[in-house]
Amino acid sequence: MNIILLGPPGAGKGTQAKILVDGRGMVQLSTGDMLRAARSSGTEMGKRVAAVMDRGELVTDEIVIGLIEEQLTGNTGGSGFIFDGFPRTLAQADALDKLLSKVGQKLDAVIEMRVDDSALVRRITGRFTCSNCGEGYHEDVKKPAKEGVCDACGQSGTFNKRADDNEEALKTRLLAYYKDTSPLIGYYYAKGKLNTIDGLASINEVTASIKGVLDAVSEGIAVEA
Numbered sequence: 001m002n003i004i005l006l007g008p009p010g011a012g013k014g015t016q017a018k019i020l021v022d023g024r025g026m027v028q029l030s031t032g033d034m035l036r037a038a039r040s041s042g043t044e045m046g047k048r049v050a051a052v053m054d055r056g057e058l059v060t061d062e063i064v065i066g067l068i069e070e071q072l073t074g075n076t077g078g079s080g081f082i083f084d085g086f087p088r089t090l091a092q093a094d095a096l097d098k099l100l101s102k103v104g105q106k107l108d109a110v111i112e113m114r115v116d117d118s119a120l121v122r123r124i125t126g127r128f129t130c131s132n133c134g135e136g137y138h139e140d141v142k143k144p145a146k147e148g149v150c151d152a153c154g155q156s157g158t159f160n161k162r163a164d165d166n167e168e169a170l171k172t173r174l175l176a177y178y179k180d181t182s183p184l185i186g187y188y189y190a191k192g193k194l195n196t197i198d199g200l201a202s203i204n205e206v207t208a209s210i211k212g213v214l215d216a217v218s219e220g221i222a223v224e225a
């Protein structure tokens, strides 16, 4: 099953994608993670996108479509792909349709994680990750069991925050979401793929809602958007 997790910055796309990877053997394709990896390994492309990302603007369609194409053609997809943070424009959505049919796959569901903008500031400013293994945390809802030690890899003292996780860049990221990405909600509704869930609920409740959508889709039941 191939799905898109759609939602603004801080909606919980990455958190839920990781849960699906661990629980169902799906493959997470996060363009944000791919771009950050390109930056930290110092590739030409990584250097070109760094300032754009730090300001909270979108990088070009050409770059992200190229990244997704590379992954789709070089990856068997486990029990399905989770598109996290892609597509973000109508041009990217069209490209994804074409790429999926090129590799003999199709899109099964789009899950819109609806959240209240006022909750996003705290979600973003409280977020930190283990710089060793990438495990994500939050100062309010998901702290490491032992302070300063990563639950996932056991390393201590190696947490970091994203350069675009500040209020100024968040404003730009939100504007980009409403201007360029939110039209995808109507686009996928019209295609009969849209499922909307409450992204403001607890992490476990959101996981349960996503499970409900995936079960319904795999049983061929239409889910009300």
Ligand code: AP5
Pocket (backbone or CB within 6 Å): 007, 008, 009, 010, 011, 012, 013, 014, 015, 016, 031, 032, 033, 035, 052, 053, 054, 056, 057, 058, 059, 060, 061, 064, 084, 085, 086, 087, 088, 092, 123, 124, 126, 127, 128, 136, 137, 138, 139, 141, 142, 164, 173, 199, 200, 201, 202, 203, 204, 206
């Ligand atoms: P990207 O990395 O995709 O960032 P984003 O869309 O801004 O989303 P985030 O990763 O910030 O949020 P999330 O929804 O994953 O939330 P998370 O699960 O971490 O993109 C970054 C940049 O790269 C873009 O600005 C752009 O420059 C570029 N880019 C990437 N893709 C692109 C594309 N396709 N086209 C063009 N440019 C592109 O959760 C956030 C926090 O909240 C965490 O701390 C978590 O623990 C907590 N949390 C999660 N769920 C809950 C819950 N239910 N209740 C309480 N807290 C929760």
Ligand code: MG
Pocket (backbone or CB within 6 Å): 013, 014, 015, 032, 085
């Ligand atoms: Mg993310």
